[in-house]
Amino acid sequence: MKIINKFFSMTVLLLIVIASESFAQLAAVDSVIEGNINTSAFLSKNKRYLLSGFVNVNSPAILTIQAGTVIYGEKVSKGTLIINRGAKLIADGTANEPIVFTSQELPGNRGPGDWGGIIIAGNATINVPGGTATLEGGTGTIYGGGATPNDNDNSGILRYVRIEFPGIAFLPDNEINGLTLGGIGNATIIENVQVSNSGDDSFEWFGGTANAKNLISFRGVDDDFDMDFGFRGNIQFAFAVRDPNIADISGSNGFETDNDGTGTFNTPRTLPVISNFTVVGPMPDTSFTAYNPNFRRGAHIRRSALTSIYNSIVMGFPIGLLLDGSGVGNAALGDTLQIRNSIWAGLRAGNGIITNYGPLNALSWYDTPAFGNRRYVQPAEVGLSDPFNLSNPNLVPSSGSPAATGASFTNPRLVGFFTPTTYVGAFDPSGNRWDLPWANYDPQNTNYVLSVEENQLSSLPTDFTLSQNYPNPFNPSTKIIYSVSQPAKVKLYVTNILGQIVEELVNEYRETGTYEINYNAENLTTGLYIYTLEAGNTKLSRKMTLLK
Numbered sequence: 305m306k307i308i309n310k311f312f313s314m315t316v317l318l319l320i321v322i323a324s325e326s327f328a329q330l331a332a333v334d335s336v337i338e339g340n341i342n343t344s345a346f347l348s349k350n351k352r353y354l355l356s357g358f359v360n361v362n363s364p365a366i367l368t369i370q371a372g373t374v375i376y377g378e379k380v381s382k383g384t385l386i387i388n389r390g391a392k393l394i395a396d397g398t399a400n401e402p403i404v405f406t407s408q409e410l411p412g413n414r415g416p417g418d419w420g421g422i423i424i425a426g427n428a429t430i431n432v433p434g435g436t437a438t439l440e441g442g443t444g445t446i447y448g449g450g451a452t453p454n455d456n457d458n459s460g461i462l463r464y465v466r467i468e469f470p471g472i473a474f475l476p477d478n479e480i481n482g483l484t485l486g487g488i489g490n491a492t493i494i495e496n497v498q499v500s501n502s503g504d505d506s507f508e509w510f511g512g513t514a515n516a517k518n519l520i521s522f523r524g525v526d527d528d529f530d531m532d533f534g535f536r537g538n539i540q541f542a543f544a545v546r547d548p549n550i551a552d553i554s555g556s557n558g559f560e561t562d563n564d565g566t567g568t569f570n571t572p573r574t575l576p577v578i579s580n581f582t583v584v585g586p587m588p589d590t591s592f593t594a595y596n597p598n599f600r601r602g603a604h605i606r607r608s609a610l611t612s613i614y615n616s617i618v619m620g621f622p623i624g625l626l627l628d629g630s631g632v633g634n635a636a637l638g639d640t641l642q643i644r645n646s647i648w649a650g651l652r653a654g655n656g657i658i659t660n661y662g663p664l665n666a667l668s669w670y671d672t673p674a675f676g677n678r679r680y681v682q683p684a685e686v687g688l689s690d691p692f693n694l695s696n697p698n699l700v701p702s703s704g705s706p707a708a709t710g711a712s713f714t715n716p717r718l719v720g721f722f723t724p725t726t727y728v729g730a731f732d733p734s735g736n737r738w739d740l741p742w743a744n745y746d747p748q749n750t751n752y753v754l755s756v757e758e759n760q761l762s763s764l765p766t767d768f769t770l771s772q773n774y775p776n777p778f779n780p781s782t783k784i785i786y787s788v789s790q791p792a793k794v795k796l797y798v799t800n801i802l803g804q805i806v807e808e809l810v811n812e813y814r815e816t817g818t819y820e821i822n823y824n825a826e827n828l829t830t831g832l833y834i835y836t837l838e839a840g841n842t843k844l845s846r847k848m849t850l851l852k
Contacts, residue, residue, distance in 0.1 A: 330408045330843050331376055331753060336793075338381075341365050341391075349373040349401070352754060354408060355383035355419065358443050363390025366460070372401035374752045376408035377419020380795050380805065380838065382472055384420025384480055386445055387459060389427050389487075397464030399496075402742040404752065407469040411749045414469045415803065416525050416550075417503030420480040421470035424462075426488040429453040430511030431534030431563065431570040439486045439510060440478045447486030447510060455513045457489025464496045468747040471503030471525065479504035482524070488514035490537065498522060498743050504552070505560075506544070509535040509576070515721055517541050518738050522745065523694065526552040528583060531611065532562040534572045538721040540579045541738060543730040545697045546620075548586035551598035558583035558618055559603040559611065567607030567631055575610040575640075577717050582699045582730040585620035588683055588692045590652050601626045602648065610635050612642040614718060615711040617729040619649035619683040620692070624656045625666070633661030636669055643670060645712045647728055649680040676712060688729075696745055701733040708733040768792075770837040770844040773823070777849040780826040784809070784835060787818045792840040796821065799834050806833070814839075825850050 334351040341361045347353055349372035356378045361367045367387070369375070377383035385405070387393045397403040407418035423439060427449035430437060435450040449457065462483075473479040482499035483506070490513040498520035499506035506521035508530040519542035521528035528544035544558055563574045583602055586595035602618035605611045608631030618624060625648060627636055635641035636659075648657060648670070656679060659666035670677050680686060687705030689698040701707040713724040727733055744750060771785040788794060796810035806828060809821050825833075830852045836845040 329410060330838065331410060333376060333408075341367060344368070346370070347373050347375065350754075352376065352752070354378055355385055357381040358384050358386055358420070360386045360388055361391040361393065362388050366392045366394060368394040369403050371397040371403060371464070374404045374406065376406060377470065378408060379418050380797050380808065380811070382420045382480070384443060385422045386443055387422075387424040388445065389425050389447065392458065392460035393424060393462065394460050395463070395465050396461045397742070399464060399742045402464040402466050404466045405468065405470070406466070406747065406752060411751055414501070414748050416469060416501045417472050418469040420472050421482050421484065421502070422467060423480065423484040423486070424459050424488055424492075425486045426459045426492065426512055426514075427453060427457040428455045428487045428489040428512040428514075429534060429572060430487050431572055431574075432511070433570070437510070437533070439484060441472075441480035441484065442478065443480070445486065449487060453487075455489055456491050458491035459488050461493040462495075462497055463493055464742050466498045466500065466742075466744055466747070467502075468500045468744070469502075470499070471505070473504050479526075481505040481508045481530070483507050484510070485512060485514055486510040488512040490515055496738070496742060498739075499524065500744070500747050502526070505530040509537065511535055513537050515539065520739060520743055521545075523547045523550065525550055525556070526554060527557045527560040529558065530560045531576050532574055532609070533564055534570070534574055536572055536575050538577045540722050541730050542580070543582040543584070543699055545584050545691070545694065546586050546599070547694060548595035551586070551596035553598055555600040556598055557601045557604045558585065558621065559605070559613075561605050561609040561611040562607035563609045563631070564607065567629060569608055569631065573608065573610045575612065577612055577614070578616065579614040579718060579722055580725060580728070580730055581613070581616040581618075582688070582691070583616070583618045584683075584691045584697075584699070585622075585650070587620040587622070587650055590650055590682060604628060605632050605641065608632060608635070610641045612717065613646055614642070614644045614715060615713075615725065615728045616646045617649070617686060617707060618646070619686055621650065622652070622655060623658065624648045624651050625658070625670070627659040627661065627664065627666050630661050633659055633664040636666075637664055642715070642717075643675065643677060644715060645676040645710055645728060647678045647680065647686060647707060647710075649686045650683040651679055651681060676710065678706060678710065680706075694745075699729065700731045700735050700737065701727060701729065705733065768837065768839045768842045768844065770846055772846055773835065773848045777851040778825070779850060779852050781822060781824045782848060784821040784823055785818065786837050788814045788816055788839055790840070791815050795838040797836055798823070799836065800831065809835075
């Protein structure tokens with residue numbers, strides 16, 4: 305089980321308990337989407353939608369979402385949108401009207417892992433024997449084209465899209481990421497996508513050949529960009545900004561790349577071609593120590609991956625770059641793994657550019673003059689405008705910044721898809737920011753309520769009730785009573801003080817009336833728990849104590 309920020313103090317936990325006693329509402333919705341979508345469907349920006357449970361779009365259906373539409377993910381059911389092989393998602397927003405997938409919690413109550421995320425599965429090549437596999441995350445989603453893959457497969461369009469507060473960890477190494485791309489072909493369009501406050505990786509590619517431009521990973525919990533199982537796409541213009549207090553117990557990296565789960569040489573080898581990234585870690589200075597100890601590396605290339613990075617900036621991590629294992633080390637020596645014309649900064653002595661493969665001197669390799677790489681002790685030496693600002697990050701190079709020059713696109717891997725630049729990193733020093741106006745750096749406080757819904761909220765019934773359980777404290781059984789003021793879908797569930805659901809007691813429609821639940825907690829350990837009633841648009845919580 306993953307834990308966000310092991311630095312939580314007892315004061316913070318006390319605040320969680322106090323908040324659980326308060327009355328809260330969920331954002332109102334016009335339509336609940338659940339189950340299977342087997343025929344093509346259209347979502348309008350004039351409505352608010354709720355993803356309930358695993359929503360599967362199945363071949364040959366096309367789900368089209370209008371620019372400006374807001375879709376919530378349901379927390380208790382782990383709402384997740386899954387585009388299966390042969391189906392398509394057409395989510396084509398605009399800079400002024402992005403499409404937003406976000407938490408149903410109201411402003412101030414949102415957090416990483418409030419819902420599942422978006423999963424897209426395609427028919428392109430992966431390096432798993434047999435050509436197909438099941439994606440992690442517990443959804444059962446199959447990806448890859450099997451014996452007859454199509455690397456030009458088309459899963460639709462994801463353009464000007466924000467994905468906020470997704471990412472659920474079911475088990476270690478078995479999570480739903482913010483955006484999961486499994487075996488996606490290169491006819492799919494992925495541009496201008498922001499993943500914010502993801503409870504697991506922001507972006508993860510499992511094989512495939514999908515290309516992408518203009519990606520943002522903002523305040524994620526685990527890795528920003530994770531690539532494996534034979535992914536061979538091209539990606540240009542992307543950045544990541546991290547909250548120094550939030551990292552994953554498994555170890556948080558900017559890049560984490562593998563050939564596969566055990567480091568075989570299965571083909572095709574994982575070889576993403578990456579250019580014009582800016583990856584900003586938790587450390588504005590090498591003397592800064594007030595960051596979560598689960599932060600690891602700016603780039604961790606491991607398990608025989610051939611990940612190649614060009615014209616990019618990585619800075620502010622405890623370890624800058626780790627070339628891990630003989631498969632990676634020999635690829636660096638053989639020039640099938642390349643890092644060129646890039647900047648690494650914020651490098652503590654001994655923790656800058658390292659490897660655990662004896663024949664490779666990673667620092668000397670990185671410093672090879674023909675490679676055009678540069679490194680700096682402090683992130684400030686890179687001269688970006690305001691890269692560590694968590695409410696309004698600005699990664700544009702300032703006047704005199706070394707990032708304003710030094711790029712090269714003569715490498716044969718950088719032809720066709722890539723736009724040549726003279727600068728390294730995600731942004732032009734002229735100040736042309738491709739992230740504005742569509743990106744959002746304060747999703748916690750953004751109000752997504754439609755004006756019609758504001759009227760609905762003002763007339764919501766206030767007489768749904770949730771009584772204090774009795775006895776309390778209890779061992780191991782207690783009684784919970786709630787009342788429903790009008791027919792509604794009711795959810796009653798128990799969470800621990802970290803907000804993780806440990807028991808679902810009710811999840812169905814109820815007629816008007818009073819209901820009694822006898823809850824047996826014999827499988828739980830002694831501690832403080834919170835039980836929550838969601839009925840219609842009302843949310844009520846109470847705390848209870850189990851003493852064994």
